[in-house]
Amino acid sequence: MPIYLDNNHLTRPDEQVVEAMKPFLGANFHDPLAPYTQANLSRRAYGDAMAKLYAGIHADKKDDIIITSGDTESNTWLFNSLYIHKILTGKGGAIIISERAPASIASMCAYLEKQGAKVFRLGVNNDGVIDPQDLLDYITPRTALVSIEMVDEESGAIQPIEEIAEICAQYEVPFHTDATQAIGKIPVDVQRAPITYMTFSAHTFHGPTGVGALYIRNGAKLEPMLMGSQTQMGGQRAGVLNLAGIVGMGKAMELAVDALEYDVEDMREVRDALEEKVRAIPDVQIITPWSLRVPNTLTFAVRGVSAAALLLELNRSAIAATSATLYPQGNWEHTPLIDAIGADPALRHTVITLALSRMNTEEEIEEIVQALEESIALLRDESPAYPETKTEEQA
Amino acid sequence: MSQAQLLGSAHWDDYGFKVQSMIKKPINYGAIDEDEAKQLGGDLFVYRWGSAETSEMIALYWVVEAATGTIKMSRFELFGSPVARAANDMLCMLSRNKKVEEIPEITYKSLEYFLRDNPTTEALPEVKQYTITHAMTAAAEAADAYLGNKPDEEGEAVICTDAGIKRKTIEQVIRLHDLTDVRQITHYTKAGAFDHSCTEKLGDILRVVRAKMAEEAATVEVPDDTPFTQMTSEQQLAKINTVIDEHIRHFLVMDGGDMEIVDIKQNGEHTDLYIRYLGACNGCASASTGTLFAIENALKTHLDKNIRVLPL
Numbered sequence: 001m002p003i004y005l006d007n008n009h010l011t012r013p014d015e016q017v018v019e020a021m022k023p024f025l026g027a028n029f030h031d032p033l034a035p036y037t038q039a040n041l042s043r044r045a046y047g048d049a050m051a052k053l054y055a056g057i058h059a060d061k062k063d064d065i066i067i068t069s070g071d072t073e074s075n076t077w078l079f080n081s082l083y084i085h086k087i088l089t090g091k092g093g094a095i096i097i098s099e100r101a102p103a104s105i106a107s108m109c110a111y112l113e114k115q116g117a118k119v120f121r122l123g124v125n126n127d128g129v130i131d132p133q134d135l136l137d138y139i140t141p142r143t144a145l146v147s148i149e150m151v152d153e154e155s156g157a158i159q160p161i162e163e164i165a166e167i168c169a170q171y172e173v174p175f176h177t178d179a180t181q182a183i184g185k186i187p188v189d190v191q192r193a194p195i196t197y198m199t200f201s202a203h204t205f206h207g208p209t210g211v212g213a214l215y216i217r218n219g220a221k222l223e224p225m226l227m228g229s230q231t232q233m234g235g236q237r238a239g240v241l242n243l244a245g246i247v248g249m250g251k252a253m254e255l256a257v258d259a260l261e262y263d264v265e266d267m268r269e270v271r272d273a274l275e276e277k278v279r280a281i282p283d284v285q286i287i288t289p290w291s292l293r294v295p296n297t298l299t300f301a302v303r304g305v306s307a308a309a310l311l312l313e314l315n316r317s318a319i320a321a322t323s324a325t326l327y328p329q330g331n332w333e334h335t336p337l338i339d340a341i342g343a344d345p346a347l348r349h350t351v352i353t354l355a356l357s358r359m360n361t362e363e364e365i366e367e368i369v370q371a372l373e374e375s376i377a378l379l380r381d382e383s384p385a386y387p388e389t390k391t392e393e394q395a
Numbered sequence: 396m397s398q399a400q401l402l403g404s405a406h407w408d409d410y411g412f413k414v415q416s417m418i419k420k421p422i423n424y425g426a427i428d429e430d431e432a433k434q435l436g437g438d439l440f441v442y443r444w445g446s447a448e449t450s451e452m453i454a455l456y457w458v459v460e461a462a463t464g465t466i467k468m469s470r471f472e473l474f475g476s477p478v479a480r481a482a483n484d485m486l487c488m489l490s491r492n493k494k495v496e497e498i499p500e501i502t503y504k505s506l507e508y509f510l511r512d513n514p515t516t517e518a519l520p521e522v523k524q525y526t527i528t529h530a531m532t533a534a535a536e537a538a539d540a541y542l543g544n545k546p547d548e549e550g551e552a553v554i555c556t557d558a559g560i561k562r563k564t565i566e567q568v569i570r571l572h573d574l575t576d577v578r579q580i581t582h583y584t585k586a587g588a589f590d591h592s593c594t595e596k597l598g599d600i601l602r603v604v605r606a607k608m609a610e611e612a613a614t615v616e617v618p619d620d621t622p623f624t625q626m627t628s629e630q631q632l633a634k635i636n637t638v639i640d641e642h643i644r645h646f647l648v649m650d651g652g653d654m655e656i657v658d659i660k661q662n663g664e665h666t667d668l669y670i671r672y673l674g675a676c677n678g679c680a681s682a683s684t685g686t687l688f689a690i691e692n693a694l695k696t697h698l699d700k701n702i703r704v705l706p707l
Binding site (some may be wrong): 304305306308309312315325327328332336345346347348349350381382383384385386 | 407418424425443446447448450451452453454472473474475476477522585588589590
């Protein structure tokens with residue numbers, strides 16, 4: 001049986017999500033905003049799904065959750081709006097993001113820098129976590145926005161966004177967090193911290209692909225990017241609503257929040273058992289400490305083994321995993337993890353991520369470990385980078 | 396952009412049969428030790444290229460016969476993309492029984508054609524072409540190191556530190572593949588793939604090399620309306636080589652062979668072209684029949700009806 005371990009990139013839609021979506025891909029296709037009776041079922045489903053999203057992240061009824069096509073659109077929209085209405089007009093100064101920002105934010109900021117915007121990037125410590133105190137070196141009341149991801153996609157490190165949000169609130173600077181990698185893995189509650197904007201996307205919590213959202217706290221400003229009819233999303237984002245997607249995301253959110261009670265703990269146990277066995281392989285370095293990491297992610301460097309080669313070997317054993325340094329598919333828009341945490345540069349291209357979901361089982365562990373051990377031994381045997389680095393260390 | 400680019404083409408299952416098999420089971424994979432080298436009647440020469448930091452490291456092991464400088468056996472070890480296994484494996488095969496000084500003469504085209512399943516489909520997707528460049532650079536540098544050739548300092552300057560790519564490699568790929576875009580340089584070398592900060596430098600090198608190429612083309616260009624018989628022998632040779640490259644060589648290379656031009660002579664109204672068959676073509680039954688007619692026909696059709704091809 002194929003084993004899927006690329007869940008930080010994309011998760012398999014839950015069967016219940018697929019079932020919930022089906023009617024809205026067929027007979028109940030109507031636009032929920034249409035005034036006629038035929039659209040009643042659509043309208044009700046839309047309302048239910050939105051209620052589940054509000055409840056899932058504990059949003060206040062006065063806040064907005066604007067449906068988008070996913071995290072990339074949400075982030076791009078926010079940064080575009082910020083640039084046009086705050087930076088270009090001189091109302092705001094610099095943007096502060098993380099050195100490990102998601103690709104959409106990192107690319108967007110690199111683009112904005114070319115347009116003349118000032119961007120500061122907060123580094124992470126040896127564990128892959130940002131020190132909130134570092135923010136004090138850069139933040140001023142004129143800062144346009146601080147944006148820090150809730151969880152690092154590659155290392156799974158949980159960032160201290162509550163402290164960061166508090167600092168932003170003290171300076172009255174809007175704070176954005178990308179929670180795409182957090183929902184379904186750790187509790188996400190916009191009431192626990194003064195979060196101004198928050199991005200999330202259904203594809204990482206067993207919902208459908210192509211639907212996500214941007215949470216906007218009541219009173220926070222955002223200019224529309226997709227223009228058109230004023231009826232959809234309160235005039236914030238035009239285009240006929242992707243009802244099946246919204247229903248799917250609502251159901252997925254409900255299941256993800258429920259899963260935090262039991263299923264996520266089961267997933268953590270499977271991950272931990274796997275982690276213990278991976279730790280036993282010689283010269284393997286697990287990147288972020290257990291306690292600072294989401295319960296589904298296991299990211300490690302395998303000295304002397306190219307991540308690209310290891311992934312292909314795993315693929316032969318029908319195991320799908322990933323590496324952010326895989327070329328050309330990887331994410332090279334931000335600082336490589338090994339450089340960010342200040343580890344040995346020889347490990348830069350040896351990091352792979354095994355990202356589990358609540359659908360992975362205990363029975364799969366043995367197969368994964370066996371494939372890993374065999375592949376690593378095989379590749380190290382012919383690797384010119386293995387004995388050499390080892391000798392250096394021993395010397 | 397194109398439909399193919401939109402669909403993306405770096406899927407592991409998309410590689411051809413030959414490349415797939417070489418990735419799975421490279422024949423020349425692994426180190427050679429001193430004892431084995433002695434048994435083969437030569438000296439062991441080891442050359443390491445690249446590093447783990449830059450994502451690719453190749454260790455080349457050659458057993459060289461001291462008296463003749465011939466490579467009796469060639470193997471490699473690799474840290475890097477599995478696709479590089481195919482490129483290095485094929486290069487090791489091509490290196491065998493060649494003299495060390497002949498190694499830099501192995502062309503990108505011949506290596507790439509050897510990796511193809513059929514003459515019309517490229518062996519590797521665009522984004523993996525760099526594996527061939529790296530394999531050839533490593534082998535050429537190894538040959539220089541063996542022969543004690545001093546590299547040109549300017550060419551040795553590392554332009555892309557993240558991928559460890561030198562100026563000479565960038566200049567070579569621009570000329571060899573007639574590149575016009577910085578993105579293409581990245582495909583052929585991996586320079587600028589990770590850290591994009593060297594993009595500007597790559598653009599500068601591209602402009603300088605393109606300007607030089609334009610200058611050179613203006614001086615050696617053969618006017619299209621000159622009849623073949625009135626060309627100088629250098630011009631004739633250049634024309635013949637172009638026709639052979641375009642119409643003949645890939646068929647020979649696909650079957651593990653190749654050819655080279657030894658001499659060109661005017662014999663009355665005829666132009667006699669003396670060629671030597673290489674690799675599998677040498678001794679092949681059709682070398683004096685089908686293959687010969689194909690070569691002669693191509694030259695007659697495209698250049699002059701009085702060309703005669705004489706294999707040595």
